[in-house]
């Protein structure tokens with residue numbers, strides 16, 4: 146029996162999405178056809194597609210007997226989380242052959258590392274890279290040679306971009322094959338401590354580099370619970386990757402076995418396998434609600450308040466921040482993983498990980514269990530199991546055993562009855578400065594209410610300069626505006642965290658209000674983010690002046706300037722002309738800045754599919 150508020154939100158989403166979801170499913174159905182799909186292509190088409198294949202694959206592809214799997218890969222050497230994907234295509238092709246199928250790399254997609262671009266101009270392309278990834282995936286799959294698709298992606302914008310496209314191709318079976326986290330280096334709190342010391346001028350660049358390199362030190366996903374690892378949690382709880390696939394280290398026998406098993410499962414999900422399972426059957430309103438529940442129970446990244454809305458919309462499902470807020474009220478925080486604690490995802494995995502988390506959420510009626518997943522079997526209950534390498538590896542390289550039903554470390558994984566917070570720690574923030582979100586799960590309660598004079602800036606570097614000149618030693622609310630999708634691509638402003646954190650530690654009441662984003666790794670400083678309407682669209686932030694008193698109140702979920710009548714009488718400030726448009730191809734992205742939705746609608750440039758053109762009405 147699902148919790149009443151969870152069911153209310155689910156019913157509300159189903160009702161709101163009825164028309165678009167029906168149109169979406171009809172669109173998917175119209176694109177389904179018996180396999181192998183390549184039968185519809187000409188001899189010339191399939192000859193081109195198989196020209197470079199080894200003889201066995203070529204024979205099967207041309208003979209149109211075996212299912213053909215498309216691999217969409219986000220491999221590159223920039224993201225430690227994606228570097229392991231270099232080896233995946235050969236593992237997948239071998240496993241496909243053993244399962245009586247062929248596999249080809251359908252195409253590559255770009256992947257940006259937000260850690261490499263954090264605080265740099267490149268970060269202004271990060272959000273839009275998500276939709277570029279969706280477009281690139283569509284281009285890869287446009288060859289229409291594939292009866293199923295394996296997606297190789299982990300990080301921030303990559304999983305959302307792959308999922309947006311996967312759902313536009315919802316008539317195909319699709320599955321994610323993650324790479325897994327790097328082993329733990331120095332702890333995330335220790336890394337953050339050295340950064341704050343550097344911001345205070347107490348350590349030099351040499352010590353800072355040593356700490357950073359000891360934290361980010363090997364192939365695999367960074368170990369904090371940021372957007373990348375939140376994506377992994379989502380792909381499991383929404384049933385798009387195998388149970389327990391998320392947090393096994395890369396380049397290990399178990400990881401390779403999971404990748405091979407993922408391939409085998411996908412072959413069986415094609416319409417030439419045992420159980421045809423297109424992606425549109427997996428991602429429905431209940432799966433999206435399960436994703437929202439997982440986001441709140443684990444204290445996941447605020448970036449998913451943008452990406453999950455864009456993903457849902459790609460499947461004809463409309464969600465808004467009231468849904469996030471109500472699910473946050475119904476779901477307690479039962480994970481303490483940095484920035485919400487001192488542990489990392491490796492400790493989370495060792496404490497029972499996804500199998501325990503999902504067991505606990507099912508036990509307490511907080512998730513929908515009657516769902517379709519890539520694991521097959523009996524719905525979400527399959528995800529209370531964990532993978533072990535099959536000693537005989539024939540035919541299944543992986544066996545699944547029942548996962549822990551008790552937390553193996555209650556300091557990291559609590560329970561619904563003994564949570565770390567009574568709610569999911571995500572607040573909808575609204576008031577006369579607009580509508581945004583705030584993650585309070587990592588903010589101490591004493592910092593939930595900040596009322597102080599505004600310091601209004603148009604770029605995060607201005608605040609860094611002020612800090613260097615020592616004028617920030619006081620209470621203030623930093624208003625960093627013209628950071629929305631239309632202004633400059635809505636960058637993360639995570640570089641502000643060490644400075645604001647150091648001032649907070651000195652006892653000053655500091656907060657941040659912005660139409661930009663923060664990193665999933667941001668935490669301790671109260672921040673109302675994703676504010677819309679954004680400043681460039683004449684949102685209220687464009688009228689705020691330094692010295693205005695602003696009250697940010699996470700208890701009530703309000704964000705107001707104390708003298709609104711004066712605000713109304715003001716002209717909007719003009720945005721200073723950006724000085725980086727000729728850098729890194731920024732000016733190529735002007736059409737995306739003009740086209741992007743607001744953050745609550747998913748900040749997407751993809752617009753609405755033909756079947757939802759009438760969608761362009763304000764979110765209910």
Ligand SMILES: O=C(O)[C@H](O)[C@@H](O)[C@H](O)[C@H](O)COP(=O)(O)O
Nearest residue numbers: 259260263371372373664665666
């Ligand atoms: O949303 C996220 O999780 C972040 O974008 C993350 O992917 C990014 O890389 C951080 O910047 C890493 O943290 P540091 O910048 O503190 O290393």
Ligand code: SF4
Nearest residue numbers: 258259260300367373
């Ligand atoms: S988690 Fe962030 S910093 Fe780490 S590899 Fe992924 S994008 Fe880069």
